[in-house]
Amino acid sequence: MMNRFVPIACAAAICLPIRAQDAISLKEAVRIALTGNQSIAASAASDDAAASRITQARSGWLPKVNYSESWARSDNPVFVFSSLLTQGQFGEQNFQIGPLNGPDFLNNFQSLVTAEQPLYDGGKTKRAIHSAERAKDITGEETRRTQMDVIAAVVRSYSDAQLSAEQLKATSQAMQSAEADLERAQSRLSAGMATDVDVLSIRVHLAGVREEQIRRSADLDVARAALNDALGMPLDTAHNLTTAMDPLTLPGMTLANYEQEGVASRPEVREAKAAEEIAETDAAEAHGNFLPQVNLHSAFEADRQNFYDRGGANWLVSIGLRWNLFNGMADKARVKEAQAALHHSKAEQERADSAIRLQVRRAWAELGAAQQRIESVRAAQAEAEESLRILQNRYAAGLSTVTDLLRVETALLDTRTRYLAAVHDQRIAAAMLELAAGTLAADSEVLN
Secondary structure (H helix, E strand, C coil): HHHHHHHHHHHHHHHHHHHHEEEHHHHHHHHHHHCCHHHHHHHHHHHHHHHHHHHHHHHCCCCEEEEEEEEEEEHHHHHHHHHHHHHHCCCCHHHCCCHHCCCCCCCEEEEEEEEEEEEEEECCCHHHHHHHHHHHHHHHHHHHHHHHHHHHHHHHHHHHHHHHHHHHHHHHHHHHHHHHHHHHHHHHHHCCCCCHHHHHHHHHHHHHHHHHHHHHHHHHHHHHHHHHHHCCCCCCCCEECCCCCCCCCCCCCHHHHHHHHHHHHHHHHHHHHHHHHHHHHHHHHHHHHHCCCCEEEEEEEEEEECCCCCCCCEEEEEEEEEECCCCCCCCHHHHHHHHHHHHHHHCCCCCCHHHHHHHHHHHHHHHHHHHHHHHHHHHHHHHHHHHHHHHHHHHCCCCCCHHHHHHHHHHHHHHHHHCCCCCCHHHHHHHHHHHHHCCCCCCCHHHH
Protein backbone atom coordinates (compact mmCIF):
# COMPACT_ATOMS: atom_id res chain seq x y z
CA MET A 1 0.00 0.00 0.00
CA MET A 2 2.87 2.38 0.73
CA ASN A 3 4.29 1.83 -2.77
CA ARG A 4 0.96 2.69 -4.32
CA PHE A 5 0.49 5.78 -2.17
CA VAL A 6 3.77 7.41 -3.23
CA PRO A 7 2.98 7.86 -6.96
CA ILE A 8 -0.56 8.97 -6.15
CA ALA A 9 0.85 11.63 -3.85
CA CYS A 10 3.37 12.64 -6.53
CA ALA A 11 0.63 12.90 -9.12
CA ALA A 12 -1.45 15.02 -6.77
CA ALA A 13 1.50 17.30 -6.11
CA ILE A 14 1.91 17.71 -9.84
CA CYS A 15 -1.74 18.15 -10.78
CA LEU A 16 -3.12 20.28 -7.95
CA PRO A 17 -1.16 23.46 -8.71
CA ILE A 18 -2.31 23.33 -12.31
CA ARG A 19 -5.86 24.22 -11.25
CA ALA A 20 -4.58 27.55 -9.95
CA GLN A 21 -2.46 28.30 -13.00
CA ASP A 22 -3.34 30.78 -15.72
CA ALA A 23 -4.54 29.13 -18.92
CA ILE A 24 -2.38 30.13 -21.87
CA SER A 25 -2.54 28.94 -25.46
CA LEU A 26 0.38 28.96 -27.87
CA LYS A 27 -1.03 31.96 -29.74
CA GLU A 28 -1.52 33.81 -26.46
CA ALA A 29 2.06 33.00 -25.48
CA VAL A 30 3.25 34.41 -28.81
CA ARG A 31 1.21 37.58 -28.28
CA ILE A 32 2.71 38.08 -24.83
CA ALA A 33 6.24 37.59 -26.14
CA LEU A 34 5.73 40.00 -29.04
CA THR A 35 4.35 42.62 -26.67
CA GLY A 36 7.10 42.53 -24.08
CA ASN A 37 10.21 41.42 -25.94
CA GLN A 38 12.97 44.03 -25.68
CA SER A 39 14.56 43.03 -28.99
CA ILE A 40 11.35 43.98 -30.79
CA ALA A 41 11.19 47.26 -28.86
CA ALA A 42 14.75 48.02 -29.98
CA SER A 43 13.84 47.23 -33.59
CA ALA A 44 10.83 49.55 -33.38
CA ALA A 45 13.09 52.34 -32.14
CA SER A 46 15.42 51.75 -35.09
CA ASP A 47 12.43 51.97 -37.43
CA ASP A 48 11.44 55.34 -35.93
CA ALA A 49 14.99 56.58 -36.40
CA ALA A 50 14.94 55.48 -40.04
CA ALA A 51 11.69 57.39 -40.61
CA SER A 52 13.31 60.49 -39.15
CA ARG A 53 16.21 60.14 -41.58
CA ILE A 54 13.73 60.31 -44.47
CA THR A 55 12.47 63.65 -43.13
CA GLN A 56 16.05 64.82 -42.83
CA ALA A 57 16.74 63.90 -46.46
CA ARG A 58 13.61 65.71 -47.69
CA SER A 59 14.78 68.89 -45.98
CA GLY A 60 17.33 69.23 -48.80
CA TRP A 61 14.55 70.74 -50.94
CA LEU A 62 13.57 73.31 -48.30
CA PRO A 63 15.20 76.69 -47.59
CA LYS A 64 17.68 77.03 -44.76
CA VAL A 65 16.99 80.12 -42.60
CA ASN A 66 19.37 81.28 -39.86
CA TYR A 67 19.35 84.17 -37.43
CA SER A 68 22.45 85.48 -35.69
CA GLU A 69 23.14 88.31 -33.23
CA SER A 70 26.65 89.64 -32.64
CA TRP A 71 28.40 92.51 -30.84
CA ALA A 72 31.77 94.02 -31.71
CA ARG A 73 33.73 96.97 -30.31
CA SER A 74 36.88 98.35 -31.90
CA ASP A 75 38.74 101.52 -32.88
CA ASN A 76 40.02 99.98 -36.11
CA PRO A 77 39.55 102.70 -38.76
CA VAL A 78 38.10 100.33 -41.35
CA PHE A 79 35.74 98.77 -38.78
CA VAL A 80 34.56 102.17 -37.53
CA PHE A 81 34.15 103.57 -41.04
CA SER A 82 32.14 100.57 -42.34
CA SER A 83 30.09 100.27 -39.14
CA LEU A 84 29.04 103.91 -39.27
CA LEU A 85 27.92 103.36 -42.86
CA THR A 86 25.86 100.26 -42.08
CA GLN A 87 24.39 101.93 -38.98
CA GLY A 88 23.31 104.93 -41.06
CA GLN A 89 25.27 107.23 -38.74
CA PHE A 90 27.98 108.46 -41.15
CA GLY A 91 28.26 112.26 -41.33
CA GLU A 92 30.45 114.98 -42.72
CA GLN A 93 32.52 115.10 -39.52
CA ASN A 94 33.63 111.57 -40.19
CA PHE A 95 35.58 112.74 -43.26
CA GLN A 96 37.99 114.68 -41.10
CA ILE A 97 41.52 113.31 -41.29
CA GLY A 98 41.99 113.05 -37.51
CA PRO A 99 38.84 111.02 -36.66
CA LEU A 100 39.25 109.08 -39.90
CA ASN A 101 42.76 107.86 -39.05
CA GLY A 102 42.32 107.62 -35.28
CA PRO A 103 38.65 107.12 -34.46
CA ASP A 104 37.26 106.47 -30.98
CA PHE A 105 36.00 103.05 -29.96
CA LEU A 106 32.70 102.15 -31.57
CA ASN A 107 30.07 99.51 -30.70
CA ASN A 108 28.27 97.59 -33.40
CA PHE A 109 25.28 95.36 -32.58
CA GLN A 110 24.44 93.34 -35.68
CA SER A 111 21.27 91.31 -36.33
CA LEU A 112 21.49 89.07 -39.37
CA VAL A 113 18.88 86.84 -41.01
CA THR A 114 20.05 84.65 -43.90
CA ALA A 115 18.13 82.27 -46.16
CA GLU A 116 19.46 79.80 -48.71
CA GLN A 117 17.30 77.90 -51.19
CA PRO A 118 18.75 75.17 -53.42
CA LEU A 119 17.70 75.69 -57.03
CA TYR A 120 19.56 72.72 -58.52
CA ASP A 121 21.66 70.13 -56.68
CA GLY A 122 22.24 67.57 -59.42
CA GLY A 123 19.69 65.13 -57.92
CA LYS A 124 21.52 64.91 -54.57
CA THR A 125 18.38 65.40 -52.46
CA LYS A 126 16.33 62.96 -54.52
CA ARG A 127 18.99 60.28 -54.13
CA ALA A 128 19.28 60.95 -50.40
CA ILE A 129 15.52 60.45 -49.98
CA HIS A 130 15.60 57.22 -51.96
CA SER A 131 18.48 55.85 -49.86
CA ALA A 132 16.72 56.83 -46.62
CA GLU A 133 13.51 55.11 -47.75
CA ARG A 134 15.39 51.92 -48.61
CA ALA A 135 17.17 52.08 -45.26
CA LYS A 136 13.76 52.26 -43.57
CA ASP A 137 12.70 49.20 -45.56
CA ILE A 138 15.73 47.39 -44.19
CA THR A 139 14.93 48.29 -40.57
CA GLY A 140 11.33 47.20 -41.14
CA GLU A 141 12.52 43.80 -42.39
CA GLU A 142 14.88 43.53 -39.44
CA THR A 143 11.91 44.10 -37.14
CA ARG A 144 9.92 41.42 -38.96
CA ARG A 145 12.84 39.00 -38.74
CA THR A 146 13.15 39.67 -35.01
CA GLN A 147 9.42 39.02 -34.58
CA MET A 148 9.68 35.70 -36.44
CA ASP A 149 12.68 34.67 -34.35
CA VAL A 150 10.73 35.47 -31.18
CA ILE A 151 7.73 33.45 -32.41
CA ALA A 152 9.98 30.50 -33.29
CA ALA A 153 11.60 30.64 -29.84
CA VAL A 154 8.18 30.65 -28.15
CA VAL A 155 6.99 27.73 -30.27
CA ARG A 156 10.06 25.73 -29.32
CA SER A 157 9.92 26.51 -25.59
CA TYR A 158 6.13 26.00 -25.45
CA SER A 159 6.44 22.65 -27.24
CA ASP A 160 9.31 21.62 -24.97
CA ALA A 161 7.18 22.36 -21.92
CA GLN A 162 4.27 20.42 -23.42
CA LEU A 163 6.51 17.47 -24.22
CA SER A 164 7.92 17.39 -20.70
CA ALA A 165 4.41 17.52 -19.21
CA GLU A 166 3.09 14.77 -21.49
CA GLN A 167 6.12 12.56 -20.89
CA LEU A 168 5.59 12.99 -17.17
CA LYS A 169 1.97 11.88 -17.63
CA ALA A 170 3.10 8.85 -19.63
CA THR A 171 5.57 7.95 -16.90
CA SER A 172 2.83 8.30 -14.26
CA GLN A 173 0.61 5.96 -16.28
CA ALA A 174 3.48 3.49 -16.43
CA MET A 175 3.81 3.79 -12.66
CA GLN A 176 0.15 2.94 -12.17
CA SER A 177 0.41 0.00 -14.53
CA ALA A 178 3.54 -1.29 -12.78
CA GLU A 179 1.84 -0.99 -9.39
CA ALA A 180 -1.11 -2.98 -10.71
CA ASP A 181 1.35 -5.63 -11.92
CA LEU A 182 2.94 -5.71 -8.50
CA GLU A 183 -0.47 -6.35 -6.88
CA ARG A 184 -1.10 -9.18 -9.36
CA ALA A 185 2.30 -10.71 -8.62
CA GLN A 186 1.73 -10.49 -4.87
CA SER A 187 -1.70 -12.10 -5.25
CA ARG A 188 -0.22 -14.91 -7.32
CA LEU A 189 2.58 -15.32 -4.77
CA SER A 190 0.02 -15.65 -2.01
CA ALA A 191 -1.81 -18.26 -4.10
CA GLY A 192 1.40 -20.16 -4.71
CA MET A 193 1.31 -19.43 -8.45
CA ALA A 194 4.38 -17.17 -8.53
CA THR A 195 7.77 -16.90 -6.90
CA ASP A 196 9.56 -14.17 -5.01
CA VAL A 197 11.61 -13.57 -8.14
CA ASP A 198 8.51 -12.31 -9.97
CA VAL A 199 7.70 -9.84 -7.21
CA LEU A 200 11.28 -8.64 -6.97
CA SER A 201 11.52 -8.19 -10.74
CA ILE A 202 8.42 -6.01 -10.81
CA ARG A 203 9.68 -3.98 -7.85
CA VAL A 204 12.95 -3.35 -9.69
CA HIS A 205 10.98 -2.30 -12.75
CA LEU A 206 8.79 -0.05 -10.59
CA ALA A 207 11.87 1.62 -9.10
CA GLY A 208 13.21 2.30 -12.60
CA VAL A 209 9.92 3.88 -13.67
CA ARG A 210 9.88 5.99 -10.51
CA GLU A 211 13.41 7.17 -11.29
CA GLU A 212 12.26 8.09 -14.80
CA GLN A 213 9.35 10.02 -13.30
CA ILE A 214 11.73 12.05 -11.14
CA ARG A 215 13.82 12.92 -14.18
CA ARG A 216 10.75 13.94 -16.19
CA SER A 217 9.55 16.15 -13.34
CA ALA A 218 12.91 17.94 -13.28
CA ASP A 219 12.79 18.34 -17.08
CA LEU A 220 9.34 19.89 -16.76
CA ASP A 221 10.57 22.47 -14.23
CA VAL A 222 13.40 23.50 -16.54
CA ALA A 223 11.11 23.62 -19.59
CA ARG A 224 8.60 25.85 -17.79
CA ALA A 225 11.39 28.21 -16.74
CA ALA A 226 12.65 28.34 -20.34
CA LEU A 227 9.14 29.19 -21.54
CA ASN A 228 8.86 32.04 -19.04
CA ASP A 229 12.23 33.32 -20.18
CA ALA A 230 10.99 33.38 -23.79
CA LEU A 231 7.85 35.23 -22.66
CA GLY A 232 9.80 37.76 -20.63
CA MET A 233 8.14 36.66 -17.38
CA PRO A 234 9.57 35.62 -14.00
CA LEU A 235 10.95 32.10 -14.29
CA ASP A 236 8.66 30.73 -11.57
CA THR A 237 5.42 31.90 -13.24
CA ALA A 238 2.97 28.99 -13.48
CA HIS A 239 0.98 28.33 -16.67
CA ASN A 240 -1.60 25.80 -17.76
CA LEU A 241 -0.75 25.13 -21.42
CA THR A 242 -4.07 24.74 -23.23
CA THR A 243 -2.95 24.12 -26.83
CA ALA A 244 -3.33 20.39 -27.35
CA MET A 245 -0.18 18.49 -28.25
CA ASP A 246 -1.73 16.86 -31.30
CA PRO A 247 -0.23 16.37 -34.75
CA LEU A 248 -0.79 19.33 -37.05
CA THR A 249 -2.83 19.09 -40.22
CA LEU A 250 -0.77 21.11 -42.68
CA PRO A 251 -1.79 22.69 -46.02
CA GLY A 252 -0.87 20.73 -49.11
CA MET A 253 1.98 22.98 -50.24
CA THR A 254 4.94 21.57 -52.11
CA LEU A 255 8.61 22.11 -51.50
CA ALA A 256 8.72 24.36 -54.56
CA ASN A 257 5.96 26.53 -53.05
CA TYR A 258 7.91 27.01 -49.84
CA GLU A 259 11.11 27.78 -51.74
CA GLN A 260 9.30 30.41 -53.81
CA GLU A 261 7.86 31.92 -50.64
CA GLY A 262 11.30 31.95 -49.07
CA VAL A 263 13.10 33.77 -51.89
CA ALA A 264 10.22 36.25 -52.11
CA SER A 265 9.24 36.79 -48.47
CA ARG A 266 12.29 36.25 -46.29
CA PRO A 267 13.46 39.46 -44.59
CA GLU A 268 17.04 38.72 -45.64
CA VAL A 269 16.04 38.73 -49.32
CA ARG A 270 14.17 42.01 -49.06
CA GLU A 271 17.02 43.53 -47.06
CA ALA A 272 19.49 42.44 -49.74
CA LYS A 273 17.35 44.00 -52.47
CA ALA A 274 17.06 47.25 -50.54
CA ALA A 275 20.82 47.23 -49.92
CA GLU A 276 21.39 46.76 -53.65
CA GLU A 277 19.19 49.77 -54.40
CA ILE A 278 21.14 51.82 -51.86
CA ALA A 279 24.38 50.76 -53.54
CA GLU A 280 22.99 51.81 -56.92
CA THR A 281 21.99 55.16 -55.45
CA ASP A 282 25.44 55.59 -53.93
CA ALA A 283 26.98 54.94 -57.34
CA ALA A 284 24.71 57.59 -58.88
CA GLU A 285 25.63 59.96 -56.06
CA ALA A 286 29.31 59.46 -56.77
CA HIS A 287 28.70 60.44 -60.42
CA GLY A 288 26.53 63.35 -59.22
CA ASN A 289 29.55 64.97 -57.61
CA PHE A 290 30.59 66.05 -61.11
CA LEU A 291 27.38 68.07 -61.61
CA PRO A 292 27.02 71.78 -60.71
CA GLN A 293 24.99 73.12 -57.79
CA VAL A 294 22.97 76.35 -57.93
CA ASN A 295 21.71 78.11 -54.78
CA LEU A 296 19.70 81.26 -54.08
CA HIS A 297 21.06 83.27 -51.16
CA SER A 298 19.40 86.19 -49.37
CA ALA A 299 20.25 88.16 -46.28
CA PHE A 300 18.82 90.97 -44.16
CA GLU A 301 21.17 92.89 -41.85
CA ALA A 302 20.52 95.49 -39.14
CA ASP A 303 23.41 97.39 -37.45
CA ARG A 304 23.25 99.82 -34.47
CA GLN A 305 25.51 101.28 -31.79
CA ASN A 306 23.21 100.33 -28.91
CA PHE A 307 21.24 97.08 -28.68
CA TYR A 308 17.85 98.79 -28.38
CA ASP A 309 18.49 101.68 -30.76
CA ARG A 310 17.31 101.80 -34.30
CA GLY A 311 20.10 101.79 -36.83
CA GLY A 312 20.83 101.05 -40.42
CA ALA A 313 19.42 98.09 -42.34
CA ASN A 314 20.30 96.45 -45.65
CA TRP A 315 19.45 93.35 -47.61
CA LEU A 316 21.10 91.16 -50.22
CA VAL A 317 19.91 88.63 -52.82
CA SER A 318 22.32 86.55 -54.90
CA ILE A 319 22.50 83.38 -56.97
CA GLY A 320 25.63 81.28 -56.81
CA LEU A 321 26.89 78.36 -58.89
CA ARG A 322 29.39 75.80 -57.64
CA TRP A 323 30.93 73.30 -60.06
CA ASN A 324 33.48 70.74 -59.03
CA LEU A 325 36.06 70.73 -61.82
CA PHE A 326 38.84 68.82 -60.07
CA ASN A 327 38.98 67.21 -56.64
CA GLY A 328 42.29 65.41 -56.67
CA MET A 329 40.84 62.18 -58.19
CA ALA A 330 38.77 61.64 -55.05
CA ASP A 331 35.45 61.69 -56.93
CA LYS A 332 36.63 59.10 -59.46
CA ALA A 333 37.76 56.90 -56.59
CA ARG A 334 34.32 57.24 -54.99
CA VAL A 335 32.71 56.12 -58.24
CA LYS A 336 34.86 52.97 -58.30
CA GLU A 337 34.13 52.32 -54.63
CA ALA A 338 30.37 52.63 -55.20
CA GLN A 339 30.52 50.28 -58.21
CA ALA A 340 32.44 47.69 -56.16
CA ALA A 341 29.85 47.97 -53.37
CA LEU A 342 27.09 47.42 -55.94
CA HIS A 343 28.75 44.23 -57.23
CA HIS A 344 29.13 43.07 -53.63
CA SER A 345 25.43 43.62 -52.92
CA LYS A 346 24.40 41.64 -56.01
CA ALA A 347 26.67 38.75 -55.03
CA GLU A 348 25.28 38.77 -51.48
CA GLN A 349 21.73 38.61 -52.82
CA GLU A 350 22.51 35.55 -54.94
CA ARG A 351 24.21 33.87 -51.98
CA ALA A 352 21.19 34.64 -49.76
CA ASP A 353 18.81 33.02 -52.28
CA SER A 354 20.80 29.78 -52.26
CA ALA A 355 21.12 29.74 -48.46
CA ILE A 356 17.37 30.27 -48.04
CA ARG A 357 16.52 27.44 -50.41
CA LEU A 358 18.82 25.17 -48.41
CA GLN A 359 17.16 26.16 -45.13
CA VAL A 360 13.73 25.49 -46.60
CA ARG A 361 14.80 22.05 -47.81
CA ARG A 362 16.30 21.17 -44.44
CA ALA A 363 13.10 22.21 -42.61
CA TRP A 364 10.99 20.35 -45.20
CA ALA A 365 12.99 17.16 -44.68
CA GLU A 366 12.72 17.42 -40.90
CA LEU A 367 8.97 17.97 -41.12
CA GLY A 368 8.51 15.00 -43.45
CA ALA A 369 10.57 12.74 -41.18
CA ALA A 370 8.57 13.81 -38.13
CA GLN A 371 5.26 13.10 -39.87
CA GLN A 372 6.42 9.63 -40.91
CA ARG A 373 7.56 8.93 -37.36
CA ILE A 374 4.14 9.92 -36.05
CA GLU A 375 2.37 7.41 -38.31
CA SER A 376 4.87 4.69 -37.53
CA VAL A 377 4.89 5.12 -33.75
CA ARG A 378 1.11 5.66 -33.56
CA ALA A 379 0.52 2.14 -34.89
CA ALA A 380 3.22 0.70 -32.63
CA GLN A 381 1.68 2.41 -29.60
CA ALA A 382 -1.74 0.92 -30.28
CA GLU A 383 -0.18 -2.53 -30.67
CA ALA A 384 1.83 -2.13 -27.44
CA GLU A 385 -1.30 -1.12 -25.50
CA GLU A 386 -3.21 -4.14 -26.75
CA SER A 387 -0.25 -6.45 -26.07
CA LEU A 388 -0.02 -5.19 -22.50
CA ARG A 389 -3.73 -5.73 -21.93
CA ILE A 390 -3.50 -9.31 -23.19
CA LEU A 391 -0.30 -10.10 -21.26
CA GLN A 392 -1.67 -8.68 -18.03
CA ASN A 393 -4.67 -11.01 -18.30
CA ARG A 394 -2.47 -13.93 -19.26
CA TYR A 395 -0.09 -13.25 -16.39
CA ALA A 396 -2.98 -13.05 -13.94
CA ALA A 397 -4.11 -16.44 -15.27
CA GLY A 398 -0.59 -17.86 -15.00
CA LEU A 399 -0.15 -18.17 -18.77
CA SER A 400 2.72 -15.66 -19.19
CA THR A 401 5.96 -14.95 -17.40
CA VAL A 402 6.88 -11.80 -15.56
CA THR A 403 9.68 -11.27 -18.09
CA ASP A 404 7.17 -10.99 -20.94
CA LEU A 405 5.03 -8.64 -18.89
CA LEU A 406 7.88 -6.28 -18.03
CA ARG A 407 9.17 -6.32 -21.60
CA VAL A 408 5.80 -5.12 -22.90
CA GLU A 409 5.51 -2.56 -20.09
CA THR A 410 8.86 -1.09 -21.10
CA ALA A 411 7.96 -1.18 -24.80
CA LEU A 412 4.69 0.68 -24.18
CA LEU A 413 6.41 3.46 -22.22
CA ASP A 414 9.02 3.70 -24.97
CA THR A 415 6.43 3.95 -27.77
CA ARG A 416 4.42 6.57 -25.87
CA THR A 417 7.57 8.62 -25.34
CA ARG A 418 8.61 8.28 -28.97
CA TYR A 419 5.14 9.26 -30.19
CA LEU A 420 5.15 12.40 -28.04
CA ALA A 421 8.64 13.25 -29.28
CA ALA A 422 7.51 12.81 -32.89
CA VAL A 423 4.51 15.13 -32.40
CA HIS A 424 6.78 17.63 -30.63
CA ASP A 425 9.28 17.52 -33.50
CA GLN A 426 6.53 17.85 -36.13
CA ARG A 427 5.06 20.98 -34.54
CA ILE A 428 8.49 22.59 -34.21
CA ALA A 429 9.51 21.55 -37.75
CA ALA A 430 6.31 23.09 -39.14
CA ALA A 431 7.15 26.39 -37.44
CA MET A 432 10.75 26.20 -38.65
CA LEU A 433 9.53 25.60 -42.21
CA GLU A 434 7.41 28.75 -42.10
CA LEU A 435 10.35 30.59 -40.55
CA ALA A 436 12.56 29.45 -43.42
CA ALA A 437 9.88 30.52 -45.91
CA GLY A 438 9.50 33.92 -44.23
CA THR A 439 5.77 33.45 -43.50
CA LEU A 440 5.81 32.73 -39.75
CA ALA A 441 3.48 35.19 -38.03
CA ALA A 442 1.35 35.55 -34.91
CA ASP A 443 -1.70 34.19 -36.77
CA SER A 444 0.03 31.26 -38.51
CA GLU A 445 -1.83 27.96 -38.66
CA VAL A 446 1.13 26.18 -37.07
CA LEU A 447 0.27 27.93 -33.79
CA ASN A 448 -3.15 26.24 -33.52
